[in-house]
Amino acid sequence: MALTVSLILAGIAIGLLSLYAADVAVAMSSDSDHGFLPLDHMQRGMGLGGPALILPIIAFFISRKEPSKGLGIMIIISGILIILGGVVVLANPAPAAETSDRDPMASMAMMFVPAAIQLALGGIKISKS
Secondary structure (H helix, E strand, O other): OHHHHHHHHHHHHHHHHHHHHHHHHHHHHOOOOOOOOOOOHHHHHHHHHHHHHHHHHHHHHHOOOOOOHHHHHHHHHHHHHHHHHHHHHHHOOOOHHHOOOOOHHHHHHHHHHHHHHHHHHHHHHHHOO
């Protein structure tokens, strides 16, 4: 039961990340502030990115006693998608209208640290399976 819930949570996280990436791609290809979802970059990050950072970690701990290579792979995929998204953000600087007073390195650390944790947890899950 716990493994099924964990697989669903990891699947939701991957789905959210895919939706996030598609919405950002549409927003980048047009001159608008939002993609096909009526969300600005902050709402998109909090609504789609936030849960996608947390759900795979929760999935790991829910099923920590049950072996599952599939779940480990899903957690690693989630971490890789977050890292790829961060690389795209770094490669494409935000327009002047989207810049803020926040330190860009702190914003990147907020993405890369959970992604690194996800990669490690996915590796642990695979190695214990």
